[in-house]
Amino acid sequence: MSVAQLIAPAKKDMIVTGALTAIGAAVSIVPYICLTEIAAAYARGERGGAIWWWGYLAIAAIVLAPLLYTVGLGLTHIAEANLRYNLRRRLVDALGKMPLGRVFATPPGKVRKIVADDTSAIHVLVAHLSGDATYAVVSLILGVGYLLWVDWRLTLLLLLIWVLVIGGLMVTSQWRYGESVKRFSLAQNELSAAAAELVEGIREVKTFQGAQAPRTRFNAAHKGFSDLSYEWSKSVGMAMAVLAAFLKPGVIFATVAPLAVWFVAQGWTEPAYTLPFFMLALGIPSGLLQLMVLAQSLYEARQAAQDTVSVLSVPPIKEGAGRQEAGPKPGEVSFSDVSFSYTADRERPLLHDLSFTAPAGSVTALVGPSGGGKSTLVKLIARFHDVDSGSVKVEGLDVREVTSRWLLSRVAVVFQDVALVHDTVANNIALGRTDATREEIEAAARAACLHERIARLKDGYDTVIGDDDGILSGGEMQRLTIARAYLQDAPILVLDEATAMADPRSEREIHRALSELARRRTVIVIAHRLSTVREADQILVVAGGTIAERGKHEELVAEGGIYASLWHRQQGEGDEK
Helix, strand or coil: CCHHHHCHHHHHHHHHHHHHHHHHHHHHHHHHHHHHHHHHHHHCCCCCHHHHHHHHHHHHHHHHHHHHHHHHHHHHHHHHHHHHHHHHHHHHHHHHHCCHHHHHHCCHHHHHHHHHHHHHHHHHHHHHHHHHHHHHHHHHHHHHHHHHHHHHHHHHHHHHHHHHHHHHHHHHHHCCHHHHHHHHHHHHHHHHHHHHHHHHCHHHHHHHCHHHHHHCHHHHHHHHHHHHHHHHHHHHHHHHHHHHHHCCHHHHHHHHHHHHHHHHHCCCCCHHHHHHHHHCCCHHHHHHHHHHHHHHHHHHHHHHHHHHHHHHCCCCCCCCECCCCCCCCCCCEEEEEEEECCCCCCCCCCEEEEEEEECCCCEEEEECCCCCCHHHHHHHHCCCCCCCEEEEEECCEEHHHECHHHHHHHEEEECCCCCCCCCEHHHHHCCCCCCCCHHHHHHHHHHCCCHHHHHCCCCHHHCECCCCCCCCCHHHHHHHHHHHHHHHCCCEEEEECCCCCCCHHHHHHHHHHHHHHHCCCEEEEECCCHHHHCCCCEEEEEECCEEEEEECHHHHHHHCCHHHHHHHHHHHHHHHC
C-alpha cells in the first residue's frame, strides 16, 4: 500500500477542492486589477459609468473569492475527518489481526502515536494540500503574470531581489531538512514510548530508581528530543526567522517603493500602474513563505502517512476454517518437534525439537531456570507467534488451521502481567464475553473470590477501574483476570505464574480461586515455587529451549537433576526463613 492509496477515498473531494480554490485564486486577483484601472482612469481625468462597473466587479470578486475557498476547504476537511475515522478503525482492526506477539512487542507509546497522532498529522495532506497549495500556487502565478503584463522590467527586478534573498536562506535551512525530520520523528517515537513506559512502571521507578532518575529511559529520550529540538532551532529555525522578518510587509514596501519611484521618475511607467506592485507585491513573498511552510507540514504529514501505511501493510495472521464444536481430541494440547525463534536466526532457535502432550483433564507444570523458554512455550499455545517448524495442536487441531476466535474460546490464559481497561468492573470481567448477563458476571467474581471486594466499591460492578473509587490491588486485579477465565469457560487453562504479584493473603485466595477454576480442565501452569506443583500429573523441566526432564515430583527429585537441584535450593531457602 502506498500513501496515494491510503488517501484515495478523499481523492474526489480533493480534486473538486483544487478546482474551486483555483477559481477562487484567479478571482482574488480581480479586485487589484479593478483598483488599478480605476486609479488609471482618474489619472486620465475620466469619470462616469466605466469606473462604477470596475467597482461593482471588484465587490463581486471580493465576495466570491473567499466563498469559493471556504467551500473548497470545507469539502476536504469533511473528507479528512471521515478518512481519519476510517483509518483509525482500520488500524485498530489491523492491530487486532496481527500476530499477538508483534502487537505486544510494540511499545504502547508508538501504538498511540500511530493510531492517534499520525492519523491527525495526515490532516494537512488531505485537508490542505489540494486547497491551500492550489490557491497559493495559482495566486502566485496569476499575480506575477499580471505584474509582468503591467511592467515586466520592474517585476523581474523585484523577483531577482526576492529570489536571491529567499533562495539563499532556503538553501541554508533546507539542505538538512529531510534528515532532520526523520531524526525528529524517531526521537518523538522514542519519547512517546518512554513516557508510556514510565507511566506504566512509575511504581518501580519510584521504588528502585528514585535517586537515579536521570538514568531512566525517559530522561534519556527527553534529553535526546530536547537536544534535537535545539539543533533544529539553531539550523532551520534561525534561517526561517530571518526569512520571516524579511517578508514582513514593511520590509517589502521598503523594497518596492524606491524602485517604483525610480521607474516613474525615469518615465518608464505611469504612477497609477505602480499601484498593483504596492498591493500584489506585498503578498507574493508571503505566498512563497506559505508554500514553504505548507511543504514542511506536508513532508511531516507524508512521514506520518508512511508509518500508517507500514502498519496497514502488515499481512494479517493467516487463519484456518471456522468451527464451533470441539476438536477431535477435546481438552488435549500437544507439541510435536517444535522449534521457534523470535528473530530470523533459525540456526539458534529459542525453542528446539520440543515435544510433549498434555492429556485432557490433566495438570502439566512447566518449571526450570529463567530464560529457558517457558513463557514463550505457553504463548505458542495461544498462537502469539507461529512456530518455525513442527506443530502446536489444541484438541487435535493445528493452531494455524483454526480461527483465532475458536482457539481463544478453547484456551483461557491468565498471565502474571495483568491488563485491565478503563471501564467498569463488570465490563472488565466480561471482556471476552460481552453477551454475559450480570448474574453470570457476579458468579464468575464469586468463584474468583472477588465478589465481596467489588461489593465494597462505591458503585459495585459499575465502578470504573482506574478512577478514584476504582483502585484495586495487584492480587485483586489478578483475581479479576481469573474471573474473566471463569466466564470464558474454556476447557484448557494456561497459567503464567499467576500468583507472582500477590501478597501471602492474596496468594491463598488466588490459589483457592485457581483450584476451583482448574476442576475438570486441562491445566498448563508455569511455576517458580515448586511446592505449588508437587501434585501435578506431569512436570516438564524446560531448560535451554528444550524439555530437559519430565516426570512426577518424586521421580524428578530421585533423578538428582535440574529439578532436584531447584527443589533442594528452595527447601533450603524455606528453612532459612
